[in-house]
Amino acid sequence: MNSFDNIKRITSEKNIRLRSPLKKRTYDKLQLFIKEAEAVSTETMVIKRQNIETELKKLVNGKKAWVEQDIFPFDCCSTAEADIAVQKADFGIAETGTVVVTSALFSEQLPSLLPMHHVAVVNESDILRDTEELFGKLGTAGIPHRISFITGPSKTADIELNLVKGVHGPGKLTIVIVENDEKM
Amino acid sequence: MSRFSDNATAAAKDKNLQTALYNATERFKKLRADVIGSIDFESYRKKASAVKSDVIDHLSYYLDQFEKNAEKQGTKVYYAEDAEKAKEIALRIIRDNNGSLVVKGKSMVTEEIGLNEFLQKQDIEVVETDLGEFIIQLAGEKPSHIIAPAIHKTKEEVGRLFAEKLHIDYTDDPVKLTAIARKELREKFLKADIGITGVNFAVADTGSVVIVTNEGNGRMVTTVPKVHIAFATVEKIIPSIKDLSLFLRLLPRAATGQKISSYVSFLTGISKEEKKNERSRHIIFINNGRDAIIAGAFRNILSCIRCGACINVCPVYGFAGGYSYRATYPGPIGIVLTSLLEGISNRSDLPFSACTLCYACQEACSVGIKLTDMIRELRRAAVDRKSTGKKLSIMMRMYGTVFSSPELYKLSKAPINMMIQKGTKKHE
Known part of the structure; x- marks a missing residue:
């Protein structure tokens, strides 16, 4: 093989265009998001914007709960004490049923990490197709200090391959999807 | 031998x-x-191979780029010639931060350099937090598989080990054993000064450390303690965050048959506010024979x-x-x-x-x-x-x-x- 063949080989391999597993199919982003989330034992709910408070209160009332201030005031516990935490997520990723929590501060990562039950609230309009779309949005300069992709509950199979949920993180994940307003 | x-x-x-x-x-x-089969495996691995070959061919360029971007965001970057040097650097960071309790995420490179034994000799408590690693640490053993370190242990053996070392009643129910480990390790997470992890991908164009886990211990270790030290062999670099779509589809599918693992953490520097509170992030690139x-x-x-x-x-x-x-x-x-x-x-x-x-x-x-x-x-x-x-x-x-x-x-x-x-x- 001469050196030009080599150049051709190397450059053509670099130019392989990968297809996202989704690209060729037609799909409904919201439906796919729900399907993929439920496939990994995530609970999902779709609610209207005006019902956020009533619906979420049903989840937290009477429990040791932590709720993000912006959603509604709920004075109870710290994230370390709470059994359930409700927090907004920045994005959803339909391909894998993932919610994305970005933050500058470590404390903003704790609600999705310490309590046994994590409730992520995500706007339907923030559900993206795949990670390509997300990374395009995030850019490279000054991306958030902390980004977490969360897909289903915390799990392990380290003891004789038995699947057990809630090892260190939440054993239960609920995603509350807030419908786009134009649907109202 | x-x-x-x-x-x-x-x-x-x-x-x-x-x-x-x-x-x-x-x-x-x-x-x-x-x-x-849910991805075109042949094209994906060809592309992955091309990306990694490019990294190895231009390693010092990408390392420089990583360093520049990571330091801009507040991560400190170190280079260690060999295992001894890497351990010294880690010890210095731990001492500078008055650390006495280290919680660890699963990391093969720290096994390679013998980090735990070294730190324990310096009277630093080191706790493995991946359930499999926790089990073999209690047993005084080494991992026998890179993603399932306690693959060789039966649940009865784990039950006896927990009963003996953690002074609890014997059970061989995996759910109960996991709950016991959760409680035991939660205390350690909250008390620890230092978190140590490996790195799945070090992203050159953002200066991010990317860690893939299922249990959430990787998130704990990099979130709760004030200081995070990441160990990476030099070849863990990838050029761009855009290359991650490819690797995040390949790795979990090939490793555990998942479309994505439960958690993917991107850790990029440290915010000014956290820095004021003496929080810090460090990455040690290790050569150890790679050159x-x-x-x-x-x-x-x-x-x-x-x-x-x-x-x-x-x-x-x-x-x-x-x-x-x-x-x-x-x-x-x-x-x-x-x-x-x-x-x-x-x-x-x-x-x-x-x-x-x-x-x-x-x-x-x-x-x-x-x-x-x-x-x-x-x-x-x-x-x-x-x-x-x-x-x-x-x-x-x-x-x-x-x-x-x-x-x-x-x-x-x-x-x-x-x-x-x-x-x-x-x-x-």
Whole structure:
């Protein structure tokens, strides 16, 4: 093989265009998001914007709960004490049923990490197709200090391959999807 | 020192181990097979291979880029020539931050450099937090598989271990055992000053450290303690965050048959506000022999993303288990890496005894590493160096002659087939 063949080989391999597993199919982003989330034992709910408070209160009332201030005031516990935490997520990723929590501060990562039950609230309009779309949005300069992709509950199979949920993180994940307003 | 074949013979007689290995490798193979077809695996691994080759070809360029971007965001970047240097740097960071309790995420490179033993000698408490790693740390053992470190232990063994070491009532219920570990380790997370992890990907164009876990311990370790120290061998770099879509689809599918793992954490520097509160993030890039590998004919071995697929499909690993290799990295990837890191002539037992040249690993590799071809080359190199003794050397030359002639090969297969049949019967 001469050196030009080599150049051709190397450059053509670099130019392989990968297809996202989704690209060729037609799909409904919201439906796919729900399907993929439920496939990994995530609970999902779709609610209207005006019902956020009533619906979420049903989840937290009477429990040791932590709720993000912006959603509604709920004075109870710290994230370390709470059994359930409700927090907004920045994005959803339909391909894998993932919610994305970005933050500058470590404390903003704790609600999705310490309590046994994590409730992520995500706007339907923030559900993206795949990670390509997300990374395009995030850019490279000054991306958030902390980004977490969360897909289903915390799990392990380290003891004789038995699947057990809630090892260190939440054993239960609920995603509350807030419908786009134009649907109202 | 016992050689691979002696260790493997002993392992083959251990009934518990044989059951555990069979169940685990079959399960991993099935999980991978169920999901790998949801992407165009061949194009994905070709592309992954091209990206990693580009990284290795231009490593110092990407390391510089990573350093520049990471430091801009507040991560401190260090370079360690070898294991000793890496441990010294870590110790200095821990001392500077008055650390006394370290919580650790799962990391093969810290196994490679012997970090835990080193820190414990300095009176620093080190707690492994991945459930499998926690179990083997309690047992005083080493991981026997790179993604399932306690693969060799039965639930009854774990139950007895927990009862003895954690002073609790015996149970062998995995759910209860996991809950016990959660409680035990939660206290450690909240008390720890220092979190130590490996790195799945170090992203050059953002300066981010990316960690993939299922249990959430990786998130805990990098979120709760004030100081995070990440250890990465130099080849963990990838050029761009945009390359991650590819690797995040490949790695979990190949490793555990998931479309994505439960958690992917991107850690990029530290905010000004956290810095004021003495929070910090550090990454130590370790060479530890990689420069010699890059200079040689086996450089592509550094493309490995540690998915473990080659280990699960390897028929020899399936009987011998991880400990037989007497090395940090078991299975086909371990044969090649260990030979290169410890010297071909020192570990010629591995390419000769731990491989049947069946090509299952090469077929499974997520990043297209020609593992079996490399093992064959290692044999050749060992023979050339005459490090294996004259008898074996002559045998290998005979093999060479036989395998290069179809007629001789056909003739030679009859007795081999008989041997294989006999061997299979023995295990029934």
